[in-house]
Amino acid sequence: MFAKLRWAAAALGLVLWTTTAFAQDVTKIRFSLDWKLQGIHAWFLWAQEKGYFAQEKLDVTIDQGEGSAGAVTRVMTGAYDAAFGDANAVIQSAALKPGEAPLIVYMMYSRAPFALLTKATSSIKTIKDLEGKKLGAPAAGATVKMLPLMAKKNGIDYSKISLLSVAPNLQEQLLLQDQVEAIAIFTATSYMNLVALNLDPDKDFRWIYYADAGADLYSNCIIVSQKLVKEKPEAVKGLVRAINRSIREVIENPDAAIDILVKREPLVKRDIEKRRLIYVYKTLMDTPEARQIGMGDVVDARIDESSAMIKEAFELPRAPKFDEVFGRSFLPPKADRMMPVLSN
Structure with a gap:
């Protein structure tokens, strides 16, 4: 025992x-x-x-x-x-x-998701077309923080871009309402936001990637x-x-x-x-x-x-x-x- x-x-x-x-x-x-x-x-x-x-x-x-x-x-x-x-x-x-x-x-x-988004009918076809245009973006967003560098690399007068500080969740709506002519966004977010609004992100909008305009970042x-x-x-x-x-x-x-x-x-x-x-x-x-x-x-x-x-x-x-x-x-x-x- x-x-x-x-x-x-x-x-x-x-x-x-x-x-x-x-x-x-x-x-x-x-x-x-x-x-x-x-x-x-x-x-x-x-x-x-x-x-x-x-x-x-x-x-x-x-x-x-x-x-x-x-x-x-x-x-x-x-x-x-x-x-x-x-x-x-x-x-x-x-x-x-x-x-x-x-x-x-x-x-x-x-490939970084930094990009500019505008309507397919917009006159903004490249980043150089931003001069004299109104751009919406969150004030602290990484995409807009990189914009002065993008402007310098592409020979743009940054002072001629009119920046409107917007809430992240309102960016697409402001673009659709023509309150801004382009928005600085993260593609992974905005693409699906447009899909959720029953819009065609590929047909109805133009995407200008920073990677294609001199800032090929991770x-x-x-x-x-x-x-x-x-x-x-x-x-x-x-x-x-x-x-x-x-x-x-x-x-x-x-x-x-x-x-x-x-x-x-x-x-x-x-x-x-x-x-x-x-x-x-x-x-x-x-x-x-x-x-x-x-x-x-x-x-x-x-x-x-x-x-x-x-x-x-x-x-x-x-x-x-x-x-x-x-x-x-x-x-x-x-x-x-x-x-x-x-x-x-």
């Missing part, structure tokens, strides 16, 4: 020790999105739902955000360990506080805190692996991915969010560059060029170099990052 009790106690102790050791081995990560839950966040929810984070010994909590630049601030302050944030905001932070800014470990938007990416990089590098690799795996599977199964989104956020419109996911993937993620070097990676010289442009646009004291803002060592092998191409 005593032998059996000793055996049972030993077995219980082993279970408790194993459970405790496993719990200690799991890394908790607080992850911030850039905005409210949308189709473009399906990959993160997929990784959570399918257990890919757990397989990497990660306990990831995903919270909604209040802006892609704000996501960078959340990580810098220590409120979050990682985020889906703006690469250009990371560059700004690195310029002002070297060694404190988050590190980019996976580039998702290799945009949203996975960023992690310097603390996580230094203390848990394997956890960072695991986080990136899980997300990279999920991107491929979401693109192969968009309907199933939207099912997961709707389960998490029942008020979203399924058809709108599926179309947003596919639109963003095709226009911002599945670029010629990504097809060549693999999703998640960047071109070193392009980061340096972006840094120089950001320094000029925001009058920063310095332009951070590539290795200050991007950590390539956390990427999965290139073969694992070659993503499917959507034909329609």
Whole structure:
């Protein structure tokens, strides 16, 4: 009897020790999105739902955000360990506080969503046509912040552009009502706003990308805190692996991915969010560059060029170099990052 009790106690102790050791081995990560839950966040929810984070010994909590630049601030302050944030905001932070800014470990938007939007019937056909026109944009928006640089690059007298500060949720309505002649927008947002208004974004409107007018910038990416990089590098690799795996599977199964989104956020419109996911993937993620070097990676010289442009646009004291803002060592092998191409 005593032998059996000793055996049972030993077995219980082993279970408790194993459970405790496993719990200690799991890394908790607080992850911030850039905005409210949308189709473009399906990959993160997929990784959570399918257990890919757990397989990497990660306990990831995903919270909604209040802006892609704000996501960078959340990580810098220590409120979050990682985020889906703006690469250009990371560059700004690195310029002002070297060694404190988050590190980019996976580039998702290799083409920035910065653009000018006008009606197809408008006389504004290129960025050079902005002189003498009224432009609407949120005062603190990244798109309008880059406008002086765009004007300089294209020989435009910036003082001749009439700027009207508008609320982000009113931009498209003001354009439709002809209160402004163009708006400075994020394509991923405005495109679907127009779809929701039963308008044809491709036929009824003209899109002038900053990337086609001299500002070929990167945009949203996975960023992690310097603390996580230094203390848990394997956890960072695991986080990136899980997300990279999920991107491929979401693109192969968009309907199933939207099912997961709707389960998490029942008020979203399924058809709108599926179309947003596919639109963003095709226009911002599945670029010629990504097809060549693999999703998640960047071109070193392009980061340096972006840094120089950001320094000029925001009058920063310095332009951070590539290795200050991007950590390539956390990427999965290139073969694992070659993503499917959507034909329609």
